Ligand code: ATP
């Protein structure tokens with residue numbers, strides 16, 4: 272078995288498919304390796320090849336490698352790419368899983384040694400228990416409250432914060448907790464104890480990680496057995512590791528250092544779970560002897576898409592932004608990214624469906640097209656529009672392919688067939704005929720049927736046939752049992768085979784993936800960036816969260832190989848009030864001469880309806896990013912800030928924030944204070960013209976601020 276795998280890997284591994292930096296990371300000796308690089312630069316390709324290299328050079332056996340990532344889809348992508356190198360998918364080969372799936376397997380195996388016969392069950396629905404705990408703590412139990420509480424508990428667990436420490440940590444971090452910290456702590460602690468029942472334990476996903484780490488940390492026999500089994504570790508998308516996942520990783524490693532990590536701090540999009548790019552950025556401090564490689568060449572996207580991506584992330588601020596590298600597009604030219612504004616969401620969705628139809632007519636396969644949005648609830652408009660246009664699609668992160676009734680029936684039928692002893696001994700690609708024959712009995716036709724429902728079912732069954740074909744081509748010895756095991760593994764990881772349909776997915780779920788054509792939809796302020804990082808008057812209430820929203824847009828833009836369209840709608844429903852405006856992240860990116868660049872006519876727009884985007888008051892050029900827009904000048908143009916006025920404003924802000932018990936940036940951000948100190952507004956009108964100051968802030972703080980400015984001007 273091992274010999275076959277090694278030979279296959281050697282044959283398929285081609286170092287000439289890598290550039291010099293990628294090859295250096297691939298060839299680095301066993302030990303710590305870190306690849307820090309932007310989107311589309313081949314990080315995932317590099318790690319799969321590195322695994323192949325370590326295996327074919329005999330440094331490690333394929334089944335001693337554990338590769339982990341964060342989403343089921345990304346793990347699926349990793350497995351597909353490993354399979355293409357002859358390294359994945361089968362027992363005895365490289366394990367590529369999410370952290371959770373890996374921990375689940377390990378815990379199942381080690382539980383009897385560690386805990387004995389106490390039964391446990393996986394808790395995948397937390398709401399009922401959180402609701403009980405919330406009730407006991409005197410909080411409401413409506414869905415919104417439960418969602419906030421559950422999210423907060425997940426953040427705390429991911430950050431390794433125990434219930435009894437929660438309140439203190441929240442105070443130290445000045446974290447915007449959804450409720451009073453002591454209440455959240457009470458719910459958190461109640462939730463933890465309610466999971467222990469007379470019948471056994473409920474373990475949530477984070478408990479799987481905690482128990483796995485603890486088993487390895489506390490039981491020498493477990494640690495020895497595990498460390499004998501796995502010798503080499505690889506983490507993709509390492510920027511999104513939580514302290515809890517890092518603890519598991521540390522427990523896996525023990526004293527060893529055979530660890531390859533790759534990531535892009537500018538794609539950190541899971542901070543709300545406690546994830547932090549600090550582990551990636553500090554890797555070489557932890558392992559001073561690590562090989563560190565930076566990649567800049569973008570192999571995924573056209574120079575046009577790359578240029579937009581560079582501009583999106585170029586506007587970012589903060590420590591993370593400081594680590595970005597300019598991407599250099601390697602592909603031939605393609606079309607310019609398109610921007611489009613629509614009156615309402617249904618019109619936007621219909622237009623996207625029409626544009627998809629055109630792409631299909633041009634020969635772009637449906638599976639190479641994606642529509643990406645900020646939140647899952649946005650999918651509905653697109654599901655409807657695509658259905659009306661007769662375009663097949665699948666929603667990622669929704670129900671999940673293997674949970675579909677028709678897919679479950681089909682897999683069941685295959686299992687029953689496998690149990691019969693008259694099954695012909697088909698292998699590899701021959702399995703396709705066998706699978707087709709079994710599925711024909713439950714209604715798979717040769718021709719695609721008519722009717723939306725029938726077509727959906729047909730596409731789902733055909734997806735199983737196509738998957739068999741793909742697996743059989745790569746694995747000539749694959750037998751029926753092996754196929755069923757692979758299907759089960761995929762169902763567990765919820766990685767559906769590629770249905771020939773357009774992908775609908777959230778930006779979070781799209782991480783690590785790529786398509787020929789990508790539609791980024793719903794790019795309105797309040798959707799991306801999402802409303803809760805903005806204050807009531809559109810001022811930023813949380814700078815760090817705003818930056819994460821910007822990174823989400825960056826992730827979205829960088830998913831496109833060639834075609835990219837960014838769109839937004841002015842109203843939610845057909846004929847609704849046009850109160851929305853395009854995302855602030857698009858300011859300066861939309862070409863001026865396109866009709867889309869006009870700002871939404873907006874009755875509440877205090878700067879007047881005709882205003883195109885703002886220009887620098889020093890040099891007159893359009894302002895390209897949020898900070899510049901707020902300052903009213905390019906960040907490079909000379910500032911005329913009155914430093915004493917700024918100091919006076921800062922002092923006032925500190926006192927105000929203290930007396931209101933608010934974080935200071937909730938009163939005014941640094942940028943807004945700087946803008947005030949530069950522009951020295953004399954009256955309400957001038958004050959409110961400064962971005963970040965709306966009606967509410969004017970009412971609350973206007974008089975104070977104007978008095979400070981006046982006293983400074985007068986004397
Ligand atoms: P992300 O940050 O989005 O996860 P990534 O850095 O992991 O991106 P990959 O997905 O590995 O990038 O690579 C992007 C695309 O470029 C893939 O289609 C990959 O096959 C291709 N690619 C990577 N390296 C090369 C190369 N040296 N030559 C040609 N194509 C390459």
Ligand code: MG
Nearest residue numbers: 314315507783
């Ligand atoms: Mg990747």
